[in-house]
Amino acid sequence: MSQTTQQNDPESQQVIVRNTRRGLLLFTLYTFLYGGFVLLMVFRFDLMSSTTATFQLPGQAAPIEIFFGGPSLAVVYGIGLIFAAIVLAVWYMIAAGRPGVRELKG
Amino acid sequence: MLYSPSLTAILVFTAFVGGVLGLSFWLGRRAKSSAGYFAAHGQVPWFINGVAFAGDYLSAASFLGICGMIAFFGYDGFLYSIGYLAGWVVALFVIAEPIKRLGKFTFADALDAKFNSRGIRLTAAISTLVVSIFYLIPQMVGAGALVKPLLGLPALNLGLFTLSPFTVGVLIVGIVVTAIVVTAGMVSTTWVQFIKGALLVLFCGALTLMILNRGLMTDPPTDHGFRKPQYIVSPADEVTLNPNYEILPETGPWLGKPYVRVKDKTDGILRIYRETGQINGFTLLRPDLVETQYSATNAGKILINGKPHGRGKDQADFYPVGHVERLPLADSPNTPEDEASHTGPIGPLAYLSTIQGSTIVTWATDTLLDSDGTKYTIYYPRRVAGADMLLPGNHPTLFKGVKSNNLYDQLNFFSLMLALFFGTAALPHILIRYYTVKDASAARKSTVVGIATIGLFYILTLYLGLGAMTSGALDVTNSNMAAPLLARTFGELPFAIVSAIAFTTVLGTVCGLIMAASGAVAHDLMAVLLKRSMDDFAKIRAGKIVAIAVGIIAMLLGILFEKMNVTFLVGWAFNIAASANLPALVMLLFWRHTTAKGIAASVLIGMTTSLLWIFLSADAYVSLYGLSAADSPVPFNQPAIVTVPLSFLTLVVVSLFTRKRAAD
Numbered sequence A: 001m002s003q004t005t006q007q008n009d010p011e012s013q014q015v016i017v018r019n020t021r022r023g024l025l026l027f028t029l030y031t032f033l034y035g036g037f038v039l040l041m042v043f044r045f046d047l048m049s050s051t052t053a054t055f056q057l058p059g060q061a062a063p064i065e066i067f068f069g070g071p072s073l074a075v076v077y078g079i080g081l082i083f084a085a086i087v088l089a090v091w092y093m094i095a096a097g098r099p100g101v102r103e104l105k106g
Numbered sequence B: 001m002l003y004s005p006s007l008t009a010i011l012v013f014t015a016f017v018g019g020v021l022g023l024s025f026w027l028g029r030r031a032k033s034s035a036g037y038f039a040a041h042g043q044v045p046w047f048i049n050g051v052a053f054a055g056d057y058l059s060a061a062s063f064l065g066i067c068g069m070i071a072f073f074g075y076d077g078f079l080y081s082i083g084y085l086a087g088w089v090v091a092l093f094v095i096a097e098p099i100k101r102l103g104k105f106t107f108a109d110a111l112d113a114k115f116n117s118r119g120i121r122l123t124a125a126i127s128t129l130v131v132s133i134f135y136l137i138p139q140m141v142g143a144g145a146l147v148k149p150l151l152g153l154p155a156l157n158l159g160l161f162t163l164s165p166f167t168v169g170v171l172i173v174g175i176v177v178t179a180i181v182v183t184a185g186m187v188s189t190t191w192v193q194f195i196k197g198a199l200l201v202l203f204c205g206a207l208t209l210m211i212l213n214r215g216l217m218t219d220p221p222t223d224h225g226f227r228k229p230q231y232i233v234s235p236a237d238e239v240t241l242n243p244n245y246e247i248l249p250e251t252g253p254w255l256g257k258p259y260v261r262v263k264d265k266t267d268g269i270l271r272i273y274r275e276t277g278q279i280n281g282f283t284l285l286r287p288d289l290v291e292t293q294y295s296a297t298n299a300g301k302i303l304i305n306g307k308p309h310g311r312g313k314d315q316a317d318f319y320p321v322g323h324v325e326r327l328p329l330a331d332s333p334n335t336p337e338d339e340a341s342h343t344g345p346i347g348p349l350a351y352l353s354t355i356q357g358s359t360i361v362t363w364a365t366d367t368l369l370d371s372d373g374t375k376y377t378i379y380y381p382r383r384v385a386g387a388d389m390l391l392p393g394n395h396p397t398l399f400k401g402v403k404s405n406n407l408y409d410q411l412n413f414f415s416l417m418l419a420l421f422f423g424t425a426a427l428p429h430i431l432i433r434y435y436t437v438k439d440a441s442a443a444r445k446s447t448v449v450g451i452a453t454i455g456l457f458y459i460l461t462l463y464l465g466l467g468a469m470t471s472g473a474l475d476v477t478n479s480n481m482a483a484p485l486l487a488r489t490f491g492e493l494p495f496a497i498v499s500a501i502a503f504t505t506v507l508g509t510v511c512g513l514i515m516a517a518s519g520a521v522a523h524d525l526m527a528v529l530l531k532r533s534m535d536d537f538a539k540i541r542a543g544k545i546v547a548i549a550v551g552i553i554a555m556l557l558g559i560l561f562e563k564m565n566v567t568f569l570v571g572w573a574f575n576i577a578a579s580a581n582l583p584a585l586v587m588l589l590f591w592r593h594t595t596a597k598g599i600a601a602s603v604l605i606g607m608t609t610s611l612l613w614i615f616l617s618a619d620a621y622v623s624l625y626g627l628s629a630a631d632s633p634v635p636f637n638q639p640a641i642v643t644v645p646l647s648f649l650t651l652v653v654v655s656l657f658t659r660k661r662a663a664d
Helices: A013-043 A073-096 A101-105 B007-028 B034-042 B046-057 B060-073 B075-102 B107-112 B118-151 B165-184 B186-214 B235-241 B348-357 B407-426 B428-435 B440-470 B479-488 B492-529 B536-560 B566-580 B582-590 B596-615 B618-623 B640-657
Strands: A052-055 A064-067 B245-248 B259-264 B270-279 B287-291 B293-298 B301-304 B321-326 B359-369 B375-385 B471-474
Touching (some): A073 B440, B007 B165, B007 B186, B046 B186, B046 B428, B046 B492, B060 B075, B060 B440, B060 B479, B075 B107, B075 B428, B107 B118, B107 B492, B107 B582, B118 B165, B118 B428, B118 B479, B118 B492, B118 B566, B165 B492, B165 B536, B186 B348, B186 B440, B270 B375, B321 B440, B348 B440, B359 B440, B407 B566, B407 B582, B428 B492, B440 B471, B440 B479, B479 B492, B566 B582, B566 B596, B582 B596, B596 B640
Antiparallel strands (some): A052 A064, B245 B259, B293 B375, B321 B359, B359 B375
């Protein structure tokens, strides 16, 4: 049988707890991004299919127009979700490897 | 569509497979223990394991299936990419490290790490087997569908009976994979996955650059038989041109359908035209008619576009399709005529914007059973705005819920996106790969490498799919061939390489699945359930025997399910994994009142309810039993939105009921 790896895990309990909490936070954030995407698709398909979005802020006379760069919001948001996953994952990996604050303080 | 066997393809293909097998034998000599066989000694470096994750995960469904779906239906295919990748986020942030800290070899190990319960091991092992088989079938079907046109394999006549080219393809895959798995287990599958993952990304990257360099054009190359479908204003014009043509009346099943049949009286050849519903610019009152491609099957005899299937004289074959009819350049009054038809090399964002503004000719399928028993499968072109192809809803059934106001359609859409989101982290052949690295930190890093590789790959497949859509290379009868056929427009060598990579794609995934399944049986079911304590050698031997058995079952099922749509078989696997495995995993890791019985119940309920739902769904009724969709008792096809919460609930309720009272 292989050895269980708990004893061999070089990360301290504090670091593990911190990373776990961070992981769950990032998961929640991504769930909102993903959920937003799915909900917009179903309930605001018109917005997802347009290449620009127009907002009218209360104080302003002229509406603000956001241009999504050419393709529709659906395409941009979809590609954005993929990039977001990569960025969040890489950040998590780099941050997780750093020693905990308490360890630094000694 | 017929494919001629390409010598280049066969050579490259043989070199790839030979190289992979050779590597497998060489590495196999190192796997001396069950730790080596099942988990590669836990010593795979994290970067290798990360790319191997990608190689494992990017199966035929991902590469060929998604490319094909994007090529024919646009954004619908991309939705799968988004869902699949989101699932990896769940794996990284919630599952990866905790599960590494728990267990030894398999998913059942992890669930059972705290309890030592036969119930858990039994249900988890069965769940692993079920999910692995559901995932294996589409891979084998994909393999069979791939190998036949790639190698131009003929049927194999064994005297007593004949094996179809599809069957030969399935057998080749099955035998090669079983050989790999039996000789070296996880070590070689890891290296196969790594090589495959790296090759996939590198080559698809190269292909994407070639696509961007070519740009978009309204006249794709014609060297493989591409031609644009002919539009006519009225069949009456055809008859005027040639008195031998006769228009057949709309009788029987043809009544009310948008087709016009024109028969040549001299040779009896039938042409079918379809009303486009669009008004011809010059004669505003009469709609355009466009030629279709069709196959007519009657009692085993097949006619393509009216002639027997073949490449010879008086024979016909399908011609490749898919092109841009009009570029946005043509809208600008300042663009000279010749520039309006070709964009030249463009960047990735411009590529998408150009498609957004173009009109694309894409092809759809319709079937019709004539009163004389002939079954017609009609492939017809449609002019679609590029903007619409870049939105979901083009596929006839899959993502209807997006634009529909029907509650059940919407629930179906949410359910599929949920299944994809939760399913990845619960796939047994992915989970097993957490045990091939050293520790939790390596598990984390390898998952991140996996995510980056897979994410990059999915962006590339978007371009591959769009490129295939517009390069005049698609086979109307088979969307799985979109990616290889696109490569072929750049030359025989790219075609050969992509085909070989596609084949190793199937090899890699099937290896991983068989490993997971053989681990489930040998390590979990046998060793624990039969209360037999096996020594290391016996465990490996059991693992290899099971691998052979599973390999044979997979081959048989692949042959049986030839006609099934691979994408929704994979969707089923995700639904089952998300319902059976994920709730138990998550609650075990994060809720301390989870009990052994709670876990076993959750896995069991999740698995059986999702299976039951699937087999009662409209999709199954139509594709598996040949019945009408209206007979199905369940309101929508994808069970996840019901069965995942149900599984969580089961776990909570049963755990609370079976909680051990602390010293009362």
